[in-house]
Amino acid sequence: MARFTDNAWNKYDEKDMKEVFDFCDGYKDFMSKCKTERECVIEAIKIAEKNGYKDLNEMINKGEKLQAGDKVYANNMGKALALFIIGKEKIEKGLKILGAHVDSPRLDLKQNPLYEDTELAFLDTHYYGGVKKYQWVTLPLALHGIVVKKDGTKIDIVIGEDEEDPVVGISDLLIHLAADQMDKKGAKVIEGEDLNVLIGSMPLKGKEKDAVKENILKLLKDKYDFEEEDFLSAEIEIVPAGRARDYGLDRSMVMAYGQDDRVCSYASLMAMFEIENIDKTCCCLLVDKEEVGSIGATGMESKFFENIVAEVIELKEGYNDLKLRRCLTNSKMLSSDVSAAFDPNYPSVMEKKNSAYFGKGIVFNKYTGARGKSGCNDANAEYIAELRNHMEKYDVSYQTAELGKVDQGGGGTIAYILAQYNMEVIDCGVAVLNMHSPWEITSKADIFETKKGYVAFLKEA
Missing domain, CATH: 2.30.250.10 (Aminopeptidase i, Domain 2)
Known part of the structure; x- marks a missing residue:
């Protein structure tokens, strides 16, 4: 059933509600522990290892090979992380990538x-x-x-x-x-x-x-x-200072520091842990420095991702440059980043028909950028149609949005950087109130639906 623009809360039965609240309890615990990019990487590795992931660098040093079904991670200077689930197909067929950032203002x-x-x-x-x-x-x-x-x-x-x-x-x-x-x-x-x-x-x-x-x-x-x-x-x-907390008398929301963009990082991680027996290799990227332009050795502009994909190719089937180029071109990515939620206290900066709303699920932003789409990645219509199909197949509530009125401002993500490899990329994530403030607000339904949407992408794309 199509869930475009429906309020997700209306579709949940008692069992679903428990699953949503239990998932967000885990999320609140993660957010309370992880207030820096270093803490996020440490905690993500701890959770990954419990889910069967091994250190890729240790495998490289031992001369071990990768097989379909293997789960590995690569730590970049303690501030960025790449996780892979190795698929059955050749790497040059492309990756399915979830990319989020773990730094915050x-x-x-x-x-x-x-x-x-x-x-x-x-x-x-x-x-x-x-x-x-x-x-x-x-x-x-x-x-x-x-x-x-x-x-x-x-x-x-x-x-x-x-x-x-x-x-x-x-x-x-x-x-x-x-x-x-x-x-x-x-x-x-x-x-x-x-x-x-x-x-x-x-x-x-x-x-x-x-x-x-x-x-x-x-x-x-x-x-x-x-x-x-x-x-x-x-x-x-x-x-x-302080823990993430339930927000609202109905406990329907989460208040936490750093939800831009750790909410998408957590949803991406949890989605990876639900995936088994895949055809195409899946990747989760958690990167640093997005809030200051994605520069530096731990930002998305660095060669870390490209280099580590080359290492994965070498360990699975033997490296050559053409395999790497084909892999990156054939890949598909969700740039897992937050969007601005419509706030009735400040309606003048938003255009209601093209805004994100609490409770309506994962948000797809065809483009970000500022004013005349400056600095944006503009996703292809064919790719969006494919994603719509995946979302509806898995009963994921989803919506589309822009970041405010055309001349009001704008923003960016890591999407344009990955798009330089000629892969299909779109921004999608959770709608946030109070974005970039010390305490940001999100909807529990949106957090849960975003995780479901990421799972659907990893299984079907």
Whole structure:
């Protein structure tokens, strides 16, 4: 039965409802643990290994071969991940690819972040990705990341998530003295250089200069055994503190940090774990740096994906460049990324007939880009028709959308990068409210239908 634009909640019986809520309980747990790209990769590998996946690099080092049915993963610098289920057909026949990103907007510590001002200790930050800076003040915030010492020792940092942990935050001006501030444009209410995180106010006894800062350094040394200079080789992110939670009195939604795009990452992972005995090789890509242009060694612009596909070809049937080129050209991809949900509080920026709505399932965006489709991947009609057929065969609720009114703005994903290989690519994922804010909102029905849609694609494409 066609499920285009139907509200998915209406088709669920009691058993279906339990499946939706149980699936989203697992999702909330994932989101509560995974607030950085590194944490996502660690958790994804842990889950993958429980589902029978093996480290591809270990197989390469041992000179082992790949067979149909094998499940492998490749870790790229701890920040990106590729998972493969090897199919029966030759790799040059193409892959079925789910591609999502695991980075999210946040605040990064600068390399020399710690300072004291008027007997208060602060951490200096540089925001990452597109944020409304004023949304990040007066919130309980947590520190997540790693410190790498000169000898190579890695120290994991998570402060602010346990109920017994302290939290940190960014102060704001009291309303009584905010007349000038309130006259500023939204982009200027809080400036980037004012996103300084307050972390302490107690001086270290016996110290006269920067005694509060010295006390913080002593605490870090005692608990984590690193010095101030080790911030130079650290990657510490400031993120909202707290677990993902049910949202709404009916518990129909999820509130969590980083749902753009970890909601699609989780749905993609879970879809891969439901697949067995396939003809074409399936791939799940979880990449970094999408929020800043997909650049760098761990972003989609790097050669990691192309190189690892070459390794898979070599281990399965012997590599040559023509096999690789044919494989990439013959592949099909869902660029698994979120879309903007229609918000009745802000209807002026959306065009109702071509918007995504909560509860109506997975969202297909034929194109993204900005204004005159600048920077977009524009999917072919033939490919969309094929996907419609797959969705309806598996009773997946689905909808189509654009990212707001034509002249209002726009956005992009990793779709255009994979399309450069001449493969069929379309954007599709979950509709999100409050996108790029510290706490984003999604519909549980949409999360579940998106996973179902990814399964349908992997089985049928």
